[in-house]
Amino acid sequence: MARIGILNCSNCTQDLACSSAGCLGDLRKRRGWFEGYGKDDPLDLVGIINCPGCPTLAGSDKLLNRVRSLTEFKIDTLHLSYCLKALCPFTERYVKDIERNFPHLTIVRGTHQEHLTADEFRDRVGCLFNQPRKNMVDMILGRDR
Secondary structure (H helix, E strand, O other): EEEEEEEEOOHHHHOOOOOHHHHHHHHHHHHHHHHOOOOOEEEEEEEEEEEEOOOOOOHHHHHHHHHHHHHHOOOOOEOOOOOHHOOOHHHHHHHHHHHHHOOEEEEOOOOOOOOHHHHHHHHHHHHHOOOOOOOOOHOOOOOOO
């Protein structure tokens, strides 16, 4: 049985309300980056974590603590979500830190079936991050209407 964890992009889950439905759907259907598992091999999704956001001095420590929360439950494979793979300029830094601290862990760069190139995905998602949004300051100052 493969014991799997998924690492998502914090910006996509928190700012864009990604529910991981694409990742989870393809895990169930064994598509995308989950095709490599045998059809009869049970998959056990142990958990989904978010990256800690763009790294600061503590970025790697925060990430490793989150990964540790999955390894304590005996995952053997960590999938990096497509959004993390396509959008994050720190992916390789994160991978190196994870590999150094969890050498037994297999890291897979991808989850769901990719329907867009990374450049196309960045172009389409970029406009979502740049939409004008209201926040608490707008409400306090009466600009929320």
